[in-house]
Amino acid sequence: MRDDITNAAIEDYLASLMPPRPAPLSDMERIGREHGWPLVGAVEGQFLYMLARTSGVRDALEIGTATGYAAIWLLRALVQHPDGRLTAIEKDPARYTRAREWVAKAGYSDRFSIHEGDWFRELNNLRGPYDLIFLDILRHLNDENEALKALQLCVPLLRRGGILVADNVLCNALVLEDETEAAPIVRGIQEFNRAIMHHIDLESVILPIRDGIAICRRRT
């Protein structure tokens, strides 16, 4: 099943408008399609790039890096800053190795450090502050409390004015289900969505692009 919850024809139209991507992004898209890699795709990749570029992001963190596709989009923006850097977390050892290889192919190794391990342990060891955090593990969490736990750990790591971007917040439209009947992982995302909208330190919006993207700005 495709992740996108919006009109598939519109999603395809938006993708068709994208100019060809340079290698290694284009190679990753092709190989990713063949092997079913999880990656955000060109439209969301460009979205992340635009957000980081227009906000002048210097320090960014990605939680759930897989093979490094979104990381390369972010790094394309970060290298515009003389000290721009991306820190990443990935628990799957094979993906961790692939991410390092692909980022090296893109020529960004000197701006990239990746931690192999579980997000919860790794986040507790990071000090930040970050201008942008890309949280891309919501559909991989183990229980309904973990999405809120991730939010609680991410907000203090954001610089004031920093942005938290969370992917898959519409969870294949499953967030429309009655909470009492939804699967634990969906309940966790439903709670996460309410929390970002009412969080005292955040102002937030959810965009129905692909599987739903939340953008939260830390205001204090």
Ligand SMILES: C[S@@+](CC[C@H](N)C(=O)[O-])C[C@H]1O[C@@H](n2cnc3c(N)ncnc32)[C@H](O)[C@@H]1O
């Ligand atoms: C949706 S994929 C990330 C895709 C990537 N952001 C991209 O677009 O190129 C989510 C990744 O999170 C990783 N992941 C899942 N649970 C994790 C955990 N507990 N700690 C760290 N990484 C985890 C998975 O191995 C997977 O590679």
